[in-house]
Amino acid sequence: MRPGYLVLDGVAKRYGPVTAVQGVSIEVARGEFLGLLGPSGCGKTTTLQMIAGFETPTEGRIVLDGQDLASTPPAKRGIGLVFQSYALFPHMTAAENVAFGLEMRRVPKAERARRVAEALDLVHLSHLADRFPRNMSGGQQQRVALARALVIEPQLLLLDEPLSNLDAKLREEMQVELRELQRRVGVTTILVTHDQQEAMALCDRVAVMQAGRVVQVDEPWRAYEVPADGFVADFLGRSNRLPARAADGMAEAAGQRFALPPDLAGARGEVMLTIRPERLRIGLEGAGTLPGRVHSRIFLGASWLYRVDTPLGPMMVTAQNTGAPPVEEGAPVSLGWDPHSLRQLETA
Amino acid sequence: MSAGRTSPALLAAPSGVVYLVALVIPLVSVLVLSLQGFEFSRGILPRYDLANYADLFTDPLFEEALTRTFRIALITTAICVAIGVPEAWIIRRMSPRWRGLMLLLVVGPLLVSVVVRTFGWMVLLGTNGLINGALLAIGVPDAPFRMMFTEFAVILGLVHVMVPLVVLAVWASLGRLDPALSRAAESLGAGRFTIFRRIILPNIMPGVLGGALMVFCLSASAFATPAMLGGRRLKVVASMAYNEFLNTLNWPLGAAIATLLLATILAATLLWTRLVERRALRRLGGA
Numbered sequence: 001m002r003p004g005y006l007v008l009d010g011v012a013k014r015y016g017p018v019t020a021v022q023g024v025s026i027e028v029a030r031g032e033f034l035g036l037l038g039p040s041g042c043g044k045t046t047t048l049q050m051i052a053g054f055e056t057p058t059e060g061r062i063v064l065d066g067q068d069l070a071s072t073p074p075a076k077r078g079i080g081l082v083f084q085s086y087a088l089f090p091h092m093t094a095a096e097n098v099a100f101g102l103e104m105r106r107v108p109k110a111e112r113a114r115r116v117a118e119a120l121d122l123v124h125l126s127h128l129a130d131r132f133p134r135n136m137s138g139g140q141q142q143r144v145a146l147a148r149a150l151v152i153e154p155q156l157l158l159l160d161e162p163l164s165n166l167d168a169k170l171r172e173e174m175q176v177e178l179r180e181l182q183r184r185v186g187v188t189t190i191l192v193t194h195d196q197q198e199a200m201a202l203c204d205r206v207a208v209m210q211a212g213r214v215v216q217v218d219e220p221w222r223a224y225e226v227p228a229d230g231f232v233a234d235f236l237g238r239s240n241r242l243p244a245r246a247a248d249g250m251a252e253a254a255g256q257r258f259a260l261p262p263d264l265a266g267a268r269g270e271v272m273l274t275i276r277p278e279r280l281r282i283g284l285e286g287a288g289t290l291p292g293r294v295h296s297r298i299f300l301g302a303s304w305l306y307r308v309d310t311p312l313g314p315m316m317v318t319a320q321n322t323g324a325p326p327v328e329e330g331a332p333v334s335l336g337w338d339p340h341s342l343r344q345l346e347t348a
Numbered sequence: 349m350s351a352g353r354t355s356p357a358l359l360a361a362p363s364g365v366v367y368l369v370a371l372v373i374p375l376v377s378v379l380v381l382s383l384q385g386f387e388f389s390r391g392i393l394p395r396y397d398l399a400n401y402a403d404l405f406t407d408p409l410f411e412e413a414l415t416r417t418f419r420i421a422l423i424t425t426a427i428c429v430a431i432g433v434p435e436a437w438i439i440r441r442m443s444p445r446w447r448g449l450m451l452l453l454v455v456g457p458l459l460v461s462v463v464v465r466t467f468g469w470m471v472l473l474g475t476n477g478l479i480n481g482a483l484l485a486i487g488v489p490d491a492p493f494r495m496m497f498t499e500f501a502v503i504l505g506l507v508h509v510m511v512p513l514v515v516l517a518v519w520a521s522l523g524r525l526d527p528a529l530s531r532a533a534e535s536l537g538a539g540r541f542t543i544f545r546r547i548i549l550p551n552i553m554p555g556v557l558g559g560a561l562m563v564f565c566l567s568a569s570a571f572a573t574p575a576m577l578g579g580r581r582l583k584v585v586a587s588m589a590y591n592e593f594l595n596t597l598n599w600p601l602g603a604a605i606a607t608l609l610l611a612t613i614l615a616a617t618l619l620w621t622r623l624v625e626r627r628a629l630r631r632l633g634g635a
Binding site: 052054074075076077078079080081083084085087088089090091100101104105148149152 | 526528529532533535538539542547550
């Protein structure tokens, strides 16, 4: 059982007849990096706004370090925020931006200067302290925003899609940096993102949200391996569906019989099985379980992504790029798998 | 020579012609006219000198009107900024449903003809007007007050119609502001007033200064409102020029007055952009 440093207890937000967030209960441990993950409109940003204090929950409680936040205005919550647009003050230099929160806290000038320098150093921007945001790149502005949020030594750091305005390569670099920074500072952090790759790369745990509800809270690899439902399975990467009939530890689909993993041995009747594209093996005709034909293929550098038409519908297959020539489009193939890679979806 | 050089000139020609006909030619005519002489029995004299300007510079009446004009313009500008800037900010923070309605109310005065609007003020401000009537009815001592034909009345009338200009100018600046800015400041511990003063105000300065300049120029050259609410004795430069043109029929002197008014407003504008605006905008990367 994790000790709850930040506790969301049955939090809901309704705008008139519209329910944006419903029954959200999450406990976040001190120092944890939690991701709120979901498609746009799933309520993740509303949840973040409620934690920050810009929205008031219609129902439920938000407790931070044992203290109910209901009556605390945003300015008094001591929560660091990084916005998607960075929201740097355009008329202030990087150092002035970082110093603002300390000024508001009436930190003496000498100490302020020292802490601003430390914060800028933390994000490797000491050399740009006197630059205005308009003269900085997106990544640099991002770091200033981070330093500005961290310098006030927040009880909680909230990141609202912080990397989505950066280009792909820079985003990957910033992910690594953000992760290291969070570990070093040890600040409890909540990241809101619609990018499953980003959430999985950064977070200790992810809370997957759909239509205002939390569907699953788990470590990223667990949520990926054992998704709570079809939505999570599809949202965290790709997955293939195998509708089958189960009996006596075996399954039958499209005239093919194959073994079920031990944990599904008890399954009976119609089941919906899923399998990740990287768990499917693409082989010569007749070598595997499920026959098919390569419909198309995409080269991804480290791997190939095939779309294979089978009697059970199209299947996505990723195969590592071993340097060998790839399977031609239109070629008859056969798909095989390890029974342990099969998962059953509760709701088909 | 080549099409690349001549086509920009050709494209600019239509607007150039408009400017020439509507601005340059009349201005030059006024300037030339202001150098000519005038005699009541003979009309405009065919001589060119600075006699009109010499007359004006030694005329205490003109000096008084000029001082009054700029005093009124300055006070009007200050009041308009003091009202208009917070007003724009407050309306901006309203829910979208109220926002449109409020904005319509704000620009309301601009939709009413100056004569109608000013007559409205006359009804309100007159010695037997609505306000004095009300003050008398509730037994305020010293009532009725003399409000018509005072600088107070002129400033009131001008502020009424000029505030929308500041609101609209500031509104445009506010629209370009990232709405997350005030939330960022709030999360860092700033109160509402601090957010406005430290974050919002510096970023909407272009709108504030532009609006102020507009109000100043329009107030300094306003004619109808000062003439109607200020009366015959409270002359401003614009009403003096009007008087010379239409009553005394001394067109050259009127032209000289108009030229001087234009020159002073222009000088004030240049001074303003040089000293205030450029300094304020440097931080925002504007100038």
